[in-house]
Amino acid sequence: MHTLVLGSASIRVRPRPVLVVAGLLVLAVLLGAVAMTLGDYPLPLSGVVDTLLGSGTRAQRFVVLELRAPRVVLALVVGATLGVAGAVFQSLARNSLASPDLLGFTTGAASGALVAIVVFGAGALGTATGAVVGTVVTAGVALALLGGATGGYRLVLVGIGLNAILIALNNFLILRSELSVAAAAQTWLVGDLNGRDWTTVVTVAVGLLVLGVPALAVSRRLDLLGMGDEAAGSIGVPVVSTRLVALVVGVVLVGFATAAVGPIAFVALAAPQLARRLTGTTGPGMVAAGVLGGVLLLAGDVLGQRLAAPAQYPAGTMTAAIGGLYLVWLLAREWRAGR
Structure with missing residues (x-):
């Protein structure tokens, strides 16, 4: 561990996490470059680089800058948003299975979107709004069932139950709707990442930047909560407010990404x-989780484009x-470890 001195303040820096994040960023750039060569209009890597630098033909600029670049950046931003949200929930529940997928928050977002589509015939904006509202409502129901306690296995068990109910609701909504709907x-x-534009990218990126600040702010406190609520409270950690802020941040991040x-x-x-x-760390690791989340989603999207080309599988699949x-x-x- 090294110490970085900034005026009268000092910051301890561990080389391994920094190197891992740097390596993941390089991998993200390489994957993004490969992704922008793929599609019905194939481009060599040199053509992609020239276009990004301001050269290239009019057709190349349209394909790279308007079709493929937004998809690549959106994959990185949405993946980062989900990675940070996952780190928040796993630290909050002190459970490696506590993710928005299994806790019902992602399914709640889907329920909100389905209500908007099936009941109200909403377009893209209404669907996105419904997804965010669905996530918030699901979180409110979870909090009510938990009685304010968000740690340990209770959050996981309540989330799994809510997830099952919401899946059934989603299936009911689809089965009761008209075929086209x-x-x-x-x-x-x-x-699916296909067909999204820069407006969507900017919206999610702004959400990640705004919510990333409180996520990083509670990161250290969430790490201390791993000692137990009583031990953390004894050294001055505001347990209730930390859990509440973390839950709100995680829920809204999931809502933005799913919308x-x-x-x-x-x-x-x-x-x-x-x-x-x-990284060899035990804390939330928000930055590393976010960068790796972006790499994972982009890698899944690239694999979906190449696995059965020219057909494409959605990134979510x-x-x-x-x-x-x-x-x-x-x-x-x-199970083998006996946990």
Whole structure:
């Protein structure tokens, strides 16, 4: 560990997490460059680089800057948003299975969007609004059932129960709707990055930047809560307010991400855990989890584009398939360890 001196203040810096984050950023750039060469209008990597630097033909500028670059940046931003949210929830519950996917918050966002689509015939903006509202309502119901206690296995158990109920609700809404409406709803539910523009990118990026500040602010406190509420409170950690802020931040992050591209499975579950293993840390690791979340979602999107080209699989389908295998491995590992 090294100490960085800034005037009268000093900051302790561990080299390994810094190197891991730097390596992940390089990997994100490389994956993004590869992603922008793919599609019905193939481009060499040199053509992508020239276009990004201001050269290239008019057709190349349109394809790269208006079609592919927003998709790449959106994958990184949404993945980062989910990674940070996953780190918040896992630290809050002190449980590696506590992710928005399994706690019902992602499904709650999907329920809100489905109500907007099926009941109100909403367009893109209404669907996004419904997703955010659905996440907030789900969080409110969870808090009511928990009686304000958000730690330990209670949050996980309540979340799993809510998730099952909301899945049934979503299936009911789709089955009771007209065929054309059901098709539109099902298309949104797969979680797809295709067809999004810079407006969507900016919206999610602003949400991540605004909510990232309180997430980083409570990161150290969440780490201290790992000692237990009584021990953390004895050294001055405001336990109740820390948990409340963390829950609100995590819920709104999930709402923003899901509203932008639909439900994306398992990124929020896997990114924080893999980040902790790579960095060798035990705390929330918000920055590393966010960067790794972006890399995971972008990698899933690239794989979905190339696996059966020229056909494409939505990013949400790919992350669900890969994440399901990861979850099976994680549960088997926990079982072998006797946890």
